Amino acid sequence: MKRDMVLLGVVLVSAIVGVVVLLVGRPARPSGGGPTPSGQEGTGQTPKQGGVWTPRSGHAPKAGDEYTNPTDGSVLVWIPGGDFVMGSREGEADEGPPSRSHVQGFWMGKYEVTNAQYKRFLKAVPYRTPGYWDEPEYNKDDQPVVAIIYSEAMAYLKWAKLRFPAEAEWEYVAAGGKQFEYPTATGKISHDLANCAGTGGRDVWDGVPAPVGSFPANPFGIYDLAGNAWEWTSSIYKEYPYSATDGRENPDPRGTMRVMRGGCWHFSSGFCRTTYRRRIASHLRYDYVGIRVAVSEAEIEGGRPAAPEGGEE
Ligand SMILES: [Ca+2]
Numbered sequence: 001m002k003r004d005m006v007l008l009g010v011v012l013v014s015a016i017v018g019v020v021v022l023l024v025g026r027p028a029r030p031s032g033g034g035p036t037p038s039g040q041e042g043t044g045q046t047p048k049q050g051g052v053w054t055p056r057s058g059h060a061p062k063a064g065d066e067y068t069n070p071t072d073g074s075v076l077v078w079i080p081g082g083d084f085v086m087g088s089r090e091g092e093a094d095e096g097p098p099s100r101s102h103v104q105g106f107w108m109g110k111y112e113v114t115n116a117q118y119k120r121f122l123k124a125v126p127y128r129t130p131g132y133w134d135e136p137e138y139n140k141d142d143q144p145v146v147a148i149i150y151s152e153a154m155a156y157l158k159w160a161k162l163r164f165p166a167e168a169e170w171e172y173v174a175a176g177g178k179q180f181e182y183p184t185a186t187g188k189i190s191h192d193l194a195n196c197a198g199t200g201g202r203d204v205w206d207g208v209p210a211p212v213g214s215f216p217a218n219p220f221g222i223y224d225l226a227g228n229a230w231e232w233t234s235s236i237y238k239e240y241p242y243s244a245t246d247g248r249e250n251p252d253p254r255g256t257m258r259v260m261r262g263g264c265w266h267f268s269s270g271f272c273r274t275t276y277r278r279r280i281a282s283h284l285r286y287d288y289v290g291i292r293v294a295v296s297e298a299e300i301e302g303g304r305p306a307a308p309e310g311g312e313e
Pocket residue numbers: 112224225226227228229230231262263
């Protein structure tokens with residue numbers, strides 16, 4: 001069990017008083033993790049299957065269709081666009097005011113990016129290894145890659161020809177089309193539904209990340225939005241209402257506070273709430289922060305241009 005109680009104390013106190021400044025990063029340790037050819041394999045229940053889609057399918061993807069990104073092996077699920085209410089009046093002050101938001105259809109990673117995938121990246125692009133890369137609690141192929149800073153995650157995404165989900169995209173999927181309070185299979189939270197701090201039920205991972213896909217998928221067929229690795233988004237932390245065009249989607253990683261979503265194995269389940277926003281400085285490295293991928297159809301080589309706004313569904 002990897003617990004830095006001082007760090008945990010600092011972080012929890014920060015959360016409680018609302019001074020959410022994550023001051024203490026953990027440095028990466030040098031290592032020489034070898035590459036493996038394995039792709040992305042979940043170990044949990046199989047969700048409802050869509051079809052297999054490729055840019056050569058000759059038709060628009062449908063909800064639940066799966067596309068496998070050839071570079072990194074990420075399986076992505078087609079999320080049909082739609083409207084939803086982003087934010088909440090009942091959570092922290094920065095979760096409101098709630099506002100109606102539109103999300104274009106896009107592809108979202110079915111699982112968190114795994115260590116096996118990150119090994120493929122490191123084999124292709126010599127790069128700094130993540131923190132804890134040599135430690136068996138963290139470095140199994142089917143665990144999510146963690147302890148990477150924002151710019152390292154961006155380097156992975158550039159190589160993979162993918163991107164982060166924006167905060168609005170993440171929350172739209174997390175709500176499950178049903179305004180779920182928690183981004184799980186049922187909208188509730190328990191150790192049968194997510195890997196959060198502590199154990200119980202299906203959650204047998206005490207203080208470590210679980211293999212991706214160890215819990216049931218959400219209604220869109222996406223795993224581990226709640227818990228396991230906390231997930232970087234592309235969005236700079238700013239007040240609501242969310243607007244993709246007000247500068248918060250500027251990709252320059254320098255000196256920014258980004259939003260991460262979904263809670264993690266290291267924190268209690270309340271942090272997994274669908275609308276909970278966690279700000280994190282882009283240079284910080286934590287052993288509970290990982291990568292969720294996304295891509296628009298138009299960003300895939302051979303994919304179709306984006307549908308005009310409002311004319312998609
Ligand atoms: Ca997660």
